[in-house]
Amino acid sequence: MNSYEWLQTIGFFAVLLLLVKPLGSFMARVYQGERTLLSPVLVPCENVLYRICGVNQDEEMNWKRYTIAMLLFNLILFVALFAMLMLQHLLPLNPQKFPAFTWQLALNTAISFVTNTNWQAYGGEQAASYFTQMVGLAVHNFISAATGMAIAIALIRGFVRRRTELLGNFWVDLTRTTLYILLPIAFIAATLLVSQGVIQNFNAYKAIPLVQSTSYNKPRLDAKGSPLKDAAGTPLTESVTVNAVTIPMGPVASQEAIKELGTNGGGFFNANSAHPYENPTPLSNMLEILLILLIPGALTYTFGVMVGNTRQGWMLLGVMLFILIASFGVLQWAESSGNPLVAKLGVGSINMEGKDVRFGLAGSSLFAVATTGTSCGAVNTMHDSLTPIGGLIPLSLILLGEIIFGGVGSGLYTMLAFAIIAVFVSGLMIGRTPEYLGKKVEVREMWMSILVILTAGVTVLILSGIAMLTPQAVASMANPGAHGLSEVLYALASMANNNGSAFAGLNANVNFYNLFGSLAMTLGRYVPAIAVLAMAGSLAEKKYVPPSLGTLPTDKAPFALWLTLVILIVGALTFFPALALGPIVEQLTMLGGT
């Protein structure tokens, strides 16, 4: 890294850490129903909303009611979005006259946005109307994020409360998250993004004639959209001449802000945050990375405040930061080492393929680890074009279960499930029935934690096995071989872990990925969510065990180290064989010079 990149990276983390405490304590106040700076304005709004919806905000729910409310709400939203996509051609704000989605794509997209995945098997500016983008997708960006946070808060209450079955009111948590946290920050962020040149309009797309016409080789696709290949397996191409370009327009800024803030990641444009209208400057780039990490980072502090020991939160943040920074370091190293085969050609050793010069190597690497460590999935870099080891990093961050900051809410609750597993084993090792935050870890907590941390991984293992035996799934690869395996593994991992970013190089709009992907996203979101709420219910009913000298402190370095090891070992043991056949063999092949 050059000195500018050092400065940029260190400055970035400094700003992030400075924001953790103020935002974290603000969120704690919001969830504990205390007065905040925004209360004078928002309390009346809140009350009106509750009155309209018939919600009694003082009535708390047990875990079952909380879960049913969450699931029901998500189901309704899913049906609404599915219908909207199927009826897109009939709805307003569609200047480009986009047709309706196919049912498979609509299903995949609706599930994708409800589950906070934002996997996009369509290209935003080529398929979705302004109405779909704003009323459908952007709204889901808020709601799916708020759902994740509500679940995380319910789990924290499970730790905090004693001898009760009540976990709070889902509707109130959902409303407060949206009104007090997501909307204000998104508003500020959108304004800042507009200042950097992100567009916000409802204009029709603009056709701009080119000063000099140009031609390029376009891959030929068959009727299903898969690339055609000749007998040797090389993709067939045809030459195309271009005289004018169409510049897409749209209400981008408003969607861009929540896309990152809610760790959603669904781009307005297909190029996502690499598109100059989504992410025009190095500053907007840093701002977007900040938005991605902001809430997941600050939630650890909220957690600390609510459980009455902020060191517990800092410990979790420390583990996350450690893995994030280490990943960033490896990625940055791999990309600056580049491909020795390319270096031999004398075109420089740094791998800039698939990266934007305006972000630079560090700005691209940091975005890549932030977006995959969280379940965001926005991209400013082609992950497919990273070096094999470079590509291994985002893939591994997803496979770890989206806990390195993780999705808003979901990152924290998945991390807490890991902490419970870590506490269990370490508790045994010191000769005590394990306890975490004063609550005993027993059979039920073990079952639920295991469901939380293993559902996505198990889904990926099963589906990637099926994919390799399914001709349609294999045919979608643009680069057959070890790299193709990485592409499929990444796509399935991304959906099962609700990340939503694409490695690219894979035609995902085929039935296999649309349908199995929908299944993966649904399982990856709701199985852990229900398990977390069930666990919150059982934790809340337990009595509190005060810590003594015999209790393992979970807010100190030894436990943080142990937690890090548990996370890395679980991830490595689950995916080592698959990774060996994908990125690892690819890297060895590259170094072998063939």
Added chain:
Amino acid sequence: MSKHIPPPQSAFDKHLLKSALLESIKKLDPRTLWRNPVMFCVEIASCITLVTFFMSLTGANKEPAWFTGTVTAWLWLTVIFSTFAEALAEGRGKARAASLRKSRTDVTAKLVTKPEFKSAFTTVGASQLRMGDLILVEGGEMIAGDGDVVAGAALVNESAVTGESAPVIRESGGDRSAVTGGTTVISGSIIVKITANPGETFLDRMIGLIEGAKRRKTPNEIALEVLLIALTLVFMLVCANISPLSIYSVKMAGHGTPVSLTVLVALFVCLAPTTIAALLPAIGIAGMDRLFQKNVIALSGRAIEAAGDVNVLLLDKTGTITHGNRQAVSFVPVGGHSEQELAEAALMASLADETPEGRSVVILAKEKHGLTRETPFGAEVVEFSADTRLSGINLEGTHYRKGASDSTVAFVKTLGGKSIPSDLENVVDKIARGGATPLVVCRDSQILGAINLKDIVKAGIQERFLQLRSMGIRTVMITGDNPLTAAAIAAEAQVDDFLAQAKPEEKLRLIREYQEQGFMVAMTGDGTNDAPALAQADVAVAMNTGTQPAREAANIIDLDSNPTKLLDIVEVGKQILMTRGNLTTFSISNDIAKYFAIIPAALLSIYPQLGVLNVMQLASPFSAILSAVIFNAIIIPLLVPLALKGTRFRPMPAERLLIHNLLIYGVGGIIAPFVGIKAIDMVIGMVV
């Protein structure tokens, strides 16, 4: 304390090994093995490789038969090692149970209708006795069942149950009324009301527990098993996943062979947490057995594990913290009398006093003042009575008395004594404030001074409490003494807290209070009035000398009736959990090396580049896979001694303990298989 249990056998006693070996083959029955789900999966895996072995014999499988055959053999050995470990742990208990059963020879009982000795009886077999029946037991007869003495008193030899050869008194009423079936009345007659149906008696329960027949998995064990099952499932999927991935890779690379079923199954067994799963049952059984060696019977495994979690110990002062008898430590004269004068009078007043306190006065007078006297002929002995609350003798018209301060003063006044020494009150107060008991001595109407009777705190008890404190366990002393005395002794013994003038309901309240605050409370007790508190406590240790209600309310019974045992029980409880945790960590850490052995070997034909991952430089793919399988199997018998003895427990703060164990079992668990697999590979290289 004598041992009734057969002399402690080494785990590797020849006879035990032989019967364990036989038992371990019997345990391969899938109908019993499924209780250990991980090993059950390994058994299925062994069956699969057995099939691939036959297929390679017939040529249907291209892998060499020596390879599939050896893998199969070692997979079966893995299962057998695990059943062997369990059988070995059970075997030790069974040997003890057999010796107990001998004492349960067929006994007859004299059934009576009324609790009267004169009434007629009918003779019935012990197996016909039911709860509520009354039986008459006379000298030389064996008591046919558990019960309470409702009439009479007898000297009972309980060595069959407790190992204590000195007979004990059992009598109706009070705290010594419980009798145990299988024990023998030496002299005296008693009428016993039977309190347990045949098959449910104390002895039956003990035998069942020791044999492990009644052993239920503890909640903690189940929670760990959940984790192990989940890991097993994941590894099953990981291995299943390799198959299609390798088929695809072969297609793309254009050469090589997909990973075979034998290799996948071998990889699965190596990755599955077999080490801990194989030893898990043995750890629990061995823990109970270790307690039994200390003459403690836990009525459930849960109770022992709860003991490991205890953070408040309620200890009876008497017998646990102090020796239980107050002893005279000094004479304090008053009113200008000399110490010698006081010692002489005190000696006279104590000559006929057979209580331990009285004896200690005689001993002090001898040791400190060189005084020795026999009870003079013609002396009139005045025994302690509830009325006067004084004792002493009258000799040649002189009254020697000792007693509590107010009683003695009252006595002196009745004799016409007018002047009570002005410094008496001061002296008495001073002794009492020091946690001791002042006994005031008088000779006729003259008060000479006070004897300082002190409760002696057991040597070394402070260190024990210090250890407990460092483990985060609070000690609370329970005593019937007044707060002043209690405070002084508490300070001397360095307990964290005390409950003075404790009544049964006070104890119950204290336990509830601690539990409300989330503490796990352990207590010991023996009296019937302790029963409610014992029932409330999380870990309740009843003395075997205690009453039936106390024994029923408890979940642990101490055959030696030694209250300090609680500390041993806590230790064993912690050891069981630690051994489980350490072996789990070890088992999972092992997987890293196994991956490095098997993955390059399995995929080498597809991608020769992966040879780089063969960091151990294992000779060939076959030998690499075999070495991993063999290591995975033989680590089980190698760790059996650890599972049976338990990880060594050293009291230290949790964090240091974790680091200590992580270094040994975590880091050690990563390194050991690299060394072991490489060594086995070298041996294979020499053989093949």
